[in-house]
Amino acid sequence: MLASSTVENYLKAIHMGANGLRPGQRLLPMGQLAASLGVTPGTATTMAKTLADAGLAEYEPYAGVALTSQGERLAGLVLRRHRLVELFLVRVMGFGWDEVHDEAEHLEHVVSDRLIERIDEMLGHPEVDPHGDPIPNADGAIVTQPQDTLLTCPVGQPVVVTRVLDQNRAFLQFVETNQLKPGETIRVEGRDESADSVVVSGSSDRRLALGTRAASKLQVRAAG
Amino acid sequence: MLASSTVENYLKAIHMGANGLRPGQRLLPMGQLAASLGVTPGTATTMAKTLADAGLAEYEPYAGVALTSQGERLAGLVLRRHRLVELFLVRVMGFGWDEVHDEAEHLEHVVSDRLIERIDEMLGHPEVDPHGDPIPNADGAIVTQPQDTLLTCPVGQPVVVTRVLDQNRAFLQFVETNQLKPGETIRVEGRDESADSVVVSGSSDRRLALGTRAASKLQVRAAG
DNA sequence: CATATAGTTTTGAGCGGTCAAAAACAAGAA
């Protein structure tokens, strides 16, 4: 039952990397995995084999790596700890939503089951963390229905921000100062393909232009 | 600036081991250090040299190891994190005083300065942890005046338990069920050298005989 | 003083995780 901090980080990276793959693509290329972990491709290859030997991943030479259901479960548990810790730090310890990621990155590997269930309870069994990321259940399972982003949602209709897909501090601060945090109601006023931009308005009627890169990081659902 | 979890554990072990040395003895023998860490003597020797090279310890072959003031400071910071975490788990998270040690043993290495200061603040800058162990300040300095134990305190006088010098769960539970936790007022009714025992009584007038081994683990101060 | 004993250091090795650089490969371009 292999599970060092390093292994946990690889599992998380494979899980998250696989969610950024073009549809149809199942295996995460080693180069991508290596880049996301700040590690050499050769190192990632070695670890992919180790994970495969442990039954946590499926590794196909020159193609890439994917988690087995067992690996997926473990990754889910790490994510659960990470996200519950983030929410705990915000709600109980008074941290800002832009300063909890790094702390959680360390705590996720050492917090015991006992403590994490205590935190879960204290927070009232929350479903999402401060960034709107879903919190896996105690079995590591993640329930996640596909969502619109500011790029795909209907124009002119009010929508509620549900999730921010980028942990970068500067971006999170930008989102906060422009009242685009999860829970805020906004509206897409229009999109301009050639300008590569999306114009949104909030409650204060102030308009704001976002590049499509940024717009695609904000998930929303119909308001109401 | 060397400081892995392993190094932190060695620093703590040397610090604490040195506090159990017969007076006059300054250097902690490798065998003792190794035993307290559950490691081979050879391994401890290697690490002692590493610490010496880093300026954190002073190592004398065949004699033992002692912390430099820099090593003492780092050890103090680890102890500060450990003890603040323990108190936090008891006071905020509702854990029992007998179940926080192991959790703190892991958290002490990953909790950031920011988080630990937040915890310290939230707890009102406490001076001792749930076991009565003093909490070093933010510079790693420990203020600790010598204290009596049940073996050395005056007989017949009421005293207040201030500290329990053993983290063993069974012992902590024994202490709790017999109302000997820090804060409790008790009295030594008598000592019997040849029976190797100390008899104490609490508020409920019930008498309890402790072996000297156990009695020496309970620190007290004059009540009032 | 010689010797036995307990404690300590050294040596050689292994494991987990990593890198740099060389070799091998897949897939498209020519």
Place this chain on the structure above:
DNA sequence: TTCTTGTTTTTGACCGCTCAAAACTATATG
């Protein structure tokens, strides 16, 4: 089909931490 390019794998090496077992003190005892 052969070349070219970008990616991946392999190799050899290193660092941190550890152990087992052999070599070595220091000290006490006779």
